[in-house]
Amino acid sequence: MSGLASLVLLAVVAGWAVTYGWRFAGVYLAERMAPDSEVLLWVRAVATALVAALVARIILVPPGQLGSTALEARVMAMVLGVAGFYLFRRQMGLGVATAVLSLFVMSWWFGG
Amino acid sequence: MSDRGYDWTALPGGMRAAIGVPGLVMAASFIGFGALVRGLEIGLLPGLLSTALIWALPGQVVFLNMYAEGAVMLAIAVAVTVTAVRLLPMVVLVISKVRIANGTRWPLYLLAHFIAVTIWRVAEDGLEELDRHKRMPWLLGVGLALMGAMLIMTTIGYYLAQTLPPVLAACLIFMTPSFFFVSLFASARFTMDYLAIALGVIIGPLAHQYLPDLDLVIAGAVGGTIAYVAARPRRHRR
Numbered sequence: 001m002s003g004l005a006s007l008v009l010l011a012v013v014a015g016w017a018v019t020y021g022w023r024f025a026g027v028y029l030a031e032r033m034a035p036d037s038e039v040l041l042w043v044r045a046v047a048t049a050l051v052a053a054l055v056a057r058i059i060l061v062p063p064g065q066l067g068s069t070a071l072e073a074r075v076m077a078m079v080l081g082v083a084g085f086y087l088f089r090r091q092m093g094l095g096v097a098t099a100v101l102s103l104f105v106m107s108w109w110f111g112g
Numbered sequence: 113m114s115d116r117g118y119d120w121t122a123l124p125g126g127m128r129a130a131i132g133v134p135g136l137v138m139a140a141s142f143i144g145f146g147a148l149v150r151g152l153e154i155g156l157l158p159g160l161l162s163t164a165l166i167w168a169l170p171g172q173v174v175f176l177n178m179y180a181e182g183a184v185m186l187a188i189a190v191a192v193t194v195t196a197v198r199l200l201p202m203v204v205l206v207i208s209k210v211r212i213a214n215g216t217r218w219p220l221y222l223l224a225h226f227i228a229v230t231i232w233r234v235a236e237d238g239l240e241e242l243d244r245h246k247r248m249p250w251l252l253g254v255g256l257a258l259m260g261a262m263l264i265m266t267t268i269g270y271y272l273a274q275t276l277p278p279v280l281a282a283c284l285i286f287m288t289p290s291f292f293f294v295s296l297f298a299s300a301r302f303t304m305d306y307l308a309i310a311l312g313v314i315i316g317p318l319a320h321q322y323l324p325d326l327d328l329v330i331a332g333a334v335g336g337t338i339a340y341v342a343a344r345p346r347r348h349r350r
Binding site: 004007008010011012013014015016017018019020021022023024025026027029030031040041042043044045046047048049050051052053054055056057058059060061062063064065066067068069074077078081082085086090092093095096099100103104107108 | 136137140141147148150151152153157158161162165166167168170171172173174175177179185186188189190192193194195196197198199200201202203204207208211217220221224225227273278279280281282283285286287288289290291292293294295296297298300304305307308309310311312313315316317319320327328329331332333334335336337339340344345
């Protein structure tokens, strides 16, 4: 099998199918399950912890050019981003902007 | 209930509605995602495939990270599917808002492919004042427009990362995790949610040292379960 074919197969099986399965289940359940059911609460907690761990991994093991910044700057920028989100009346876009601008300023200031 | 079906004339309006704050945050994130793809040194195609087929950034990042590390298909599938579980409640909420009593069902299963955090937020904001028969086509229009735009943004980010100074490229890559992290706080409602965030941040790096392939799954399952058991929200709260 060529590299392209195996990549597409991988993306369809290990990307699309395993993701769409949950979306399919969501449609199926939409008529049958209360949106605040107990199982969904647990699922929500697992998903939240998982994405938080993903963020921690990207900060600690930065991909590509992100590795040119200091660890302290990445951690601080993320904290400032969350602070900015609350400071700017829970505007998600402004929280993200605060995080990214903080990283930029700190990297520029400390010659990152 | 009317015997009318979906009002497909609402679809172009949805495509126009994709241009807004959620769409802009998403565009910035996907430019950052494109830069991240570049950083993984796997080419642009896996990034575009992940955008079109997975259409949820956490799953896309996990998929591409593991693909870059040469992980086996089963390990990738398990890790990606765990990140996608969180889509289920969003899909349940969105679909219950758009479905009509005697409508055909295939459009709902088509729409489901486009539902992720951003579409869920757009649905929360934009659906209330819309006639129920217009909601599904309108939201499908939003989804189609966003996906087309994000494929372009992925490509732009990928090539920007090659030409930009390192600090700017780093900032673009940083947009994706920032968007995830801030959106976790934006959607957090219960003590359980905040506890889950803290436990994920603590357990993830620990698990990464011992089982790098399964660190996210472990952090999610262990951290999420502890958070749920320790701070389960009261059911009658709403």
